[in-house]
Amino acid sequence: MSVIAIAVASESGVPIFSRKRGNNDNIQFSTIASLHGINMFTKCHNLSLINTQVENGTILWKEFCKSVTLIGIATGGLEYDLELLLSCIHDAMVFFIGKKDLENLKNIDQIKRDLRQCYPIIDYLLETLDPNTVPRSTIVLDSIQSMLCPQAQQLQQVLDNYAQTVTGRWACLSIHGHLVATSSDFYELDVREARLLLLLAAAQDGVPLRDSLVYLPQMSPNVAFRAVTCKLLADVYVLVICGVTPPLSQIDEIVLQCWESYAHIIKEAKLIHPRNFPLSITFDPVFIGIMVVNINKRRCVFSRHLHGSNQKSRGMSGVHRIDILRTFYVTTARDLAPEFKLERDDREVIDGAVSEMYWCSEYHKCHAQRSGNLLCCALYAPTVPNHTMRLLTNQILQDLSTNKDIFW
Amino acid sequence: MNSFKTKMNYESPCDSDNDWTNSSEDSKYSDSESSVPDWDSDIGEDGELVYVKIKSITKPVDESKAPLLENCEAFKLRSDFKRSSTRRSTKGRIFKVLKARKVTNKLNGNEKKKDVEDNNKFVIIQVSKNMIFSSEKNCQIEKLFGISVETHADGKTLIVADFLPESKAIYTPKVKTGFYLHKINGIEVTSFNINNVLQRVIEDVDNPKLTFQVVTEGYNLDIEKLLTSKSTPENSLTQILKDAMCSVLYICCNDVEYQSNDDKGVLYCFPRPFNQNFLYNTRGAYLTLNHLAPKSLGTSEPTVSTVLHKNQLINITYASHYSDLLLVAIPSGAIDVFAAKRVINDIVRVLEFLYGSLKTCFTKPNNVDKLDGLFSRFFVTLLFGSLGENKNKSPSEVHGSSYFEELLAAQAVSLPLEVKIQIDDAITELEAADYREWIDDVENFQRLYTVIGSCLYYSGHVLSSHLEDEDLKEVYAYLRLNGILKLSTEKEIEKLVIWKEVFINEHRKQSKNDVSENRIPDGRWFILIVGKGHFILATLMEAGGCTEDAVGVTPPSPFYVEECESCLELLFEVGLNKYLPSWFSSNSQPQVEVTPEYLTKHGRKLRDASSKLDVRSSSKVSKPHLDVKRRHNSTEQINTGSTSDNSINNYHSTSQHNLYAQWYNGPLKQYRHSSLDVSYSEDSGSIKSNSELSEDRIVGRRADREQKNRRDSSESDSDWDKQDSSRSSNIDMTDMRKALLDELNHVAVHKITAGEENVLFHFVHLESEKGILIAPVKNIEVQANNALYTYILKTFRSASKKIHDLLQHSIKFKQSDLPSNPLNKILVAVKEYGMLFEAPGEILSQCGISKKNCEPFYFWVVGRVFSEPEPRELYLCYHESVPQDLTEIAYLLSYLE
Structure with a gap:
């Protein structure tokens, strides 16, 4: 049960960093050298190791920018995402030091030092593959964890206004690390860039206002932008990517101007939090957890508090529910969204168009269905018959796609 | 895959068709009254035997025309069996019915060569001299004929690689990519003389005439031939496997044991030569990984690595044996990861079954030729598993041998109780080995073998098994990987006898913890596989304990072979061969x-x-x-x-x-x-x-x-x-x-x-x-x-x-x-x-x-x-x-x- 990510300079073999999660020992220097050696050696023979499976896990080498090799080792059932994880880690590296520096690797010690700042983000990312913990901020790697609230539309206008005043384009509001509202242009950003922004806010825990230099791995890997994170209320952050001006002191004033009068809306939105769905959507009592993915916008919503606080959960802890849904999604239900497939996926592809999937286990049932852009994974009590399950999921999907309070 | 097939065909004309068609001469032999069994001359020095004879009529069309004749004749021959007549009384009735329906029909052996002759078919296309095709590469042959060619792996033959858009209409559908450009104006062309020939064409006034050699799917891989051959597989086959990136490597990592080994611990490598084998060249990587994973990474040993080599995805599977490592590489196109993981288990199973352990398998002296043959059969079965049936399908669809069902276990059929009883009865009688009826002097003859179990297959399905579970798995793996089941499904077998010494699972396990008092005797075990029609009967026999000890080279005993044959015969007599298809x-x-x-x-x-x-x-x-x-x-x-x-x-x-x-x-x-x-x-x-x-x-x-x-x-x-x-x-x-x-x-x-x-x-x-x-x-x-x-x-x-x-x-x-x-x-x-x-x-x-x-x-x-x-x-x-x-x-x- 562990996830290990190691970065090595491809040519020199200098280890850049190694991060791990789980119950294994630290990786020794000699092991890193051997792992790198394996990759170099096969490369010399015109052979590239694409994937190695071990019992219940995977070992992966991936070279980025022709300069950095990332080695990932994951066991424990969620290793399907290892390749995605490695490219997310690479993104995080680019995010902080830019692609140019990463390609040149001129002053490797300096780079190693610079990369320290992305450790917290990498650690967040590693959590997503560790089956023993439920990640704090990123549950699945291919979509952004969000909240659906009726206020989103209103907040968008505020965000647009705010972004304009700070000469930025892309702004978003996050509550408890969940994406709540975005500026109109926000979807120009790649999902991974957007997530890095959110993680940035999470990593800068508690700082009221801060700007940092960031490179957008997809959009501008070589020219840095300024990312300004500002804490509006407890657990509420507004993030914006903007140019060099205005200075931070001025932004402080702008934030106040823009957001002061909307504090009540934000507070209202904040109330949605553990449920993550607008109150106008009701769930049948047999639902014990749900995850909805908007495939186009790459956003997902998890909820395990579907029925208000008065109902006691039956036996299963809430955290465990999210864990089940996550595992179900990663190992199984993702097949419903072929859009999320990596470019070259060497995993066995299922022929045929899947439209629904389910699992039955001794303690729960999971069901996933897709309708258009929405993919819904629902967790049920084990006593619910399969056809009821199908009916209910279908209803919820329809509800979600027609409800006016939902604003992705 | 495609190019691969073409290559595979390439050798065939040179290797002479006769080699591959086989059986036409063989079939003339007669099962005469002589007491020497017809397989006698095929027994190897080590006493092992593989004897296969296929009915010459393999076409289903023919079968439907004259099935009765075929079967009746077979009956006649078999009824010469000295013992079979006394075994069952029911037989007479059926036999009469069959005789009554006997139809006279002449055998038609004309068609059997057709498939093979396809390979020598030629297509002649005349290209107008007036046409000049626009060639981007300014290549002479493209300009003149509108085709682009590439050189075959042998560096000589020219293969049609592509058609220019304008010329497509001229060539298709007669000529396809992958065909060989054989002659131009009657002159044989190779990559060496092509330029000269083209020069002549330009000078010539007449319209050039192109002869293409038709290349058909790989009929020539003949599992029968592979089964019986005792020598190393032919170079052409090795080349095919090499091109397909199939490979086997066995590495001994214990330096002390094999210090004298020149190949740094590599005990076996196929296909050879060593330095052309990609697996051999990169073995260090897998070896390191195999050590590293459990020791330093805290994971289990690797099971399969997917690598990209020469633009081909290859699955390399690992099987550890103490400090040794067996690696098997199979192209991912034919065998996916799911299948590869199971195939390696089956391969290990078969090797252990045949040799006792991986180590003895690869260290047994003078065993290399046999192993080459074994692995080439494995690969041929895996790669071309169902080529025969699916010849119309594109290669990507040919996944015959990696079907979900086939990979997991032997497929059984549920039969009506009556039929089941008949079958079990027949097998039980064989196993009981009650020979009093045939041997006058029972007291003085100690039996040679005890039958410890047998199982019966029909067209690749298990009809009945009296083997232990593990034995059944091993026997199934052996039959499947060697292509015997496939052979029995696709063709009608006239006679098949395979005799091999094996190491049964029980014995292998026992020797590890030598304590129990109910231990099985220290004897030797043999597998006897007998086939007829679509039936395959595999019997495990034990020598030792209450039987005579087998010493030295032990060839099959005609008596036991006949016993098994008559067991199958009995199934024929009760009409099971007719009943089962329906x-x-x-x-x-x-x-x-x-x-x-x-x-x-x-x-x-x-x-x-x-x-x-x-x-x-x-x-x-x-x-x-x-x-x-x-x-x-x-x-x-x-x-x-x-x-x-x-x-x-x-x-x-x-x-x-x-x-x-x-x-x-x-x-x-x-x-x-x-x-x-x-x-x-x-x-x-x-x-x-x-x-x-x-x-x-x-x-x-x-x-x-x-x-x-x-x-x-x-x-x-x-x-x-x-x-x-x-x-x-x-x-x-x-x-x-x-x-x-x-x-x-x-x-x-x-x-x-x-x-x-x-x-x-x-x-x-x-x-x-x-x-x-x-x-x-x-x-x-x-x-x-x-x-x-x-x-x-x-x-x-x-x-x-x-x-x-x-x-x-x-x-x-x-x-x-x-x-x-x-x-x-x-x-x-x-x-x-x-x-x-x-x-x-x-x-x-x-x-x-x-x-x-x-x-x-x-x-x-x-x-x-x-x-x-x-x-x-x-x-x-x-x-x-x-x-x-x-x-x-x-x-x-x-x-x-």
Whole structure:
């Protein structure tokens, strides 16, 4: 049960960093050298190791920018995402030091030092593959964890206004690390860039206002932008990517101007939090957890508090529910969204168009269905018959796609 | 893959056709009265024997023309057996019937060379001199002929690589890419002289004439030949395997043991030479990984690595033996990761079975040639598993040997009780080895071998096994990987005898912990495989203990070979060779729906319409038509009409026992000439629980009620399937021509799904511990001959792989005593996994359902694991219209066995 990510300079073999999660020992220097050696050696023979499976896990080498090799080792059932994880880690590296520096690797010690700042983000990312913990901020790697609230539309206008005043384009509001509202242009950003922004806010825990230099791995890997994170209320952050001006002191004033009068809306939105769905959507009592993915916008919503606080959960802890849904999604239900497939996926592809999937286990049932852009994974009590399950999921999907309070 | 095939063909003309066609001369030999068995001269120095003789007529067309003659002649020969006549009294009757029907027919051996001659076919194309093609590369040959060529791996032959757009019309469809450019204006061209020849063409006034050599699919890989050859595989084959990136490597990492080894611990490498073997060249990587993973990374040893080499994805599988490592590389295109993981297990199984352990296998002196032969057979079977059948399909579809079912376990068929008894009886008699009847002086002869078990296959299906589970798995792996099962499926075997010393599992395990008092004797074990027709009988024999000790080189004993042969003979005598094909095509145990489109609304209309027309000439294997069936059923079941009319008639309507199917079923339709022992099938229906049968006879409202009760009492958590349905019934087709269909009369067709109509498309019931699975017969797809059904099966297989992988977590968890730590606690709890698929519109329209009037066609693929008492898995594929309860279906299936 562990996830290990190691970065090595491809040519020199200098280890850049190694991060791990789980119950294994630290990786020794000699092991890193051997792992790198394996990759170099096969490369010399015109052979590239694409994937190695071990019992219940995977070992992966991936070279980025022709300069950095990332080695990932994951066991424990969620290793399907290892390749995605490695490219997310690479993104995080680019995010902080830019692609140019990463390609040149001129002053490797300096780079190693610079990369320290992305450790917290990498650690967040590693959590997503560790089956023993439920990640704090990123549950699945291919979509952004969000909240659906009726206020989103209103907040968008505020965000647009705010972004304009700070000469930025892309702004978003996050509550408890969940994406709540975005500026109109926000979807120009790649999902991974957007997530890095959110993680940035999470990593800068508690700082009221801060700007940092960031490179957008997809959009501008070589020219840095300024990312300004500002804490509006407890657990509420507004993030914006903007140019060099205005200075931070001025932004402080702008934030106040823009957001002061909307504090009540934000507070209202904040109330949605553990449920993550607008109150106008009701769930049948047999639902014990749900995850909805908007495939186009790459956003997902998890909820395990579907029925208000008065109902006691039956036996299963809430955290465990999210864990089940996550595992179900990663190992199984993702097949419903072929859009999320990596470019070259060497995993066995299922022929045929899947439209629904389910699992039955001794303690729960999971069901996933897709309708258009929405993919819904629902967790049920084990006593619910399969056809009821199908009916209910279908209803919820329809509800979600027609409800006016939902604003992705 | 494509280029690969071409290469494979390339060698054939040089290697002389005679080599490959074989058997034409062989077949002239006669099984005369001489006491020396015909396989005697084939016994190797080590006493091992592989003798294969295939009936010269392999074409199904021929078979249907003259099956009786063939079989009768065979009977005559076999009845010369000195003992067989005394074995059974039933035989006489059958034999008489057969004789009465004997038809005189001359053998027709003309066609057999046709396939091979294809390879020497040439296509001649004349290109007008006036045409000048625009060549981007300014290449002479493109300009002149509008084709681009590339050089074959041999560096000499020119292969058509592509056509320029303008020239395509000239060449296609006669010439295809991959053909060899053989001659230009009658001059043979190679890469060396091509420029000169082209120069001449330019100077020549006449229009150039191009001769292309036709390259057909790889017929030339002849498993028969591979099986019998004792020398190293021919270079051409090695080249093919090399090109396909198949490779085997065995590395000994214990330096002390093999210091003298020049190859740094590499004990075996195939194909050779070493330095051209990519696996050999990169062995360090896998070796390091194999050490590193458990020691430093805390994971298990690697199982499979996927690598990209020369633009080809290759799966390299690992098998550790103490400090040694066996690596097997197979291209991913032919064998995917799922299959590769299982293939390596099978390979290890076979090697241990044959040699005792991996170590002895690769350190045994003078064994290299044998291993080369063994591995080349393995690879040929794996790569070209079903090329023979699927020659029309594109290479990507040729996954014959990596079918889900085949990889997991040996496929068994459930047979009527009577037949089962007959078969078991025959095998038991062989095993009992009661020779008093044949040997006068029993007291003075100590027997040579004890039979410790045997199993019988028919067309690749296990009919009966009296082997221990592990032995069965090993024997199955041996037969499958060596292509013997495939051979017996595709061709009719005249005679096959294989004799080999083996190391049985029990003995191998025992020698490790040498304590028990009930230990099996320190003897030697042999496997004797005898084949005839589509039957393969594998027998494990023990020498030692109560028998004479086998010392030194031990060739097969003619006596035991004859024993096994006469056991098969007995099966022929009782007519099983005729009965089984019809049973296999009867689709009854349980029945699967092979025309899935009839389950849609529009399809129902189609069916009704077609049944009115009584389309005899339908190109599909038509289903029995509703009306036809009604007529046949009417006499007996007219009184059922009132209440349970619907269920029963509908149900019958989907049965496969139609009169016409035989005309379309190709090789399976021998039962027209049926001369069967009717007694077999008489109460075959009784396999199904008797109570249910008797209930079927109660008709009307009471039956209805009782059925309902029965269903209610079964524990189902779905209330949908509590509709009444008849699950089994006797088909009584009274006014059908009895003589034709006698053996199918009274066959109980079993439906295991809930609901009125049969919504079951396919199922696999796997008992991995036993190494046995039950599924519809292997050629069900061919029988169905239906695009939608083929699509469904394909989807089923690929989905089942995924489901199987996931369910393994649960099985492993239940089996191991380890703390659940290394396993994902969520995944181990999953016991059922289902996926709903939608059939694409194109496929539906191929089946006559146009897009506009069709509701979407959904079908489920569901897998479930049952962990008690030993893990069993059930995979089911059914139409979405009726929800099913897998527990219930597993229960019903267990009744069929």
